[in-house]
Amino acid sequence: MDCRGFHRTLLRHWLKLVALFLFVGIGTFGQSLRFSATPLIASSFLHETLAIATSASTSNKPTFQNIATMNASVLSPNQLDAALGQLDNWSVQNGKLHRQYQFPSFVEAFGFMSSLALVAESMGHHPEWFNVYNRVTIDLTTHDAGGITQKDVDLAKKANELAT
Numbered sequence: 001m002d003c004r005g006f007h008r009t010l011l012r013h014w015l016k017l018v019a020l021f022l023f024v025g026i027g028t029f030g031q032s033l034r035f036s037a038t039p040l041i042a043s044s045f046l047h048e049t050l051a052i053a054t055s056a057s058t059s060n061k062p063t064f065q066n067i068a069t070m071n072a073s074v075l076s077p078n079q080l081d082a083a084l085g086q087l088d089n090w091s092v093q094n095g096k097l098h099r100q101y102q103f104p105s106f107v108e109a110f111g112f113m114s115s116l117a118l119v120a121e122s123m124g125h126h127p128e129w130f131n132v133y134n135r136v137t138i139d140l141t142t143h144d145a146g147g148i149t150q151k152d153v154d155l156a157k158k159a160n161e162l163a164t
Contacts, residue, residue, distance in 0.1 A: 115162050119155070127140055127159075140152035
């Protein structure tokens with residue numbers, strides 16, 4: 001393993017540890033204040049998140065060999081229509097995949113964002129997003145390609161998996 005690979009692996013494990021601390025800590029804090037989050041729910045949610053993140057990281061991990069092919073091409077209108085048919089509640093706004101999620105509480109909205117951040121990092125593809133209390137708004141586009149690519153569709157699918 002080269003130096004960069006080692007540092008990526010170390011960062012990935014550190015992020016998992018931080019996520020575990022946040023979820024267990026928030027769950028315990030939430031329980032003491034009678035919020036809906038509990039350590040058991042947080043632990044289960046974290047386990048599912050890490051499983052999704054792990055599956056994402058194995059398929060899109062950049063290497064020196066495929067660095068030249070990392071730039072995905074913009075989806076055609078037909079491809080985009082087909083993808084939207086598979087993405088519940090996503091639409092195209094301002095040339096970006098767009099969706100707003102609503103959760104029962106701020107803690108759950110923040111937990112979703114933290115989980116999706118781990119997945120996005122493992123995919124090497126990061127969302128534009130905005131959070132107000134229990135709402136999370138996400139816009140996805142691949143800036144390098146100049147539009148919506150399969151990377152955006154894949155991240156949208158992962159977001160939907162985490163939100164359910």
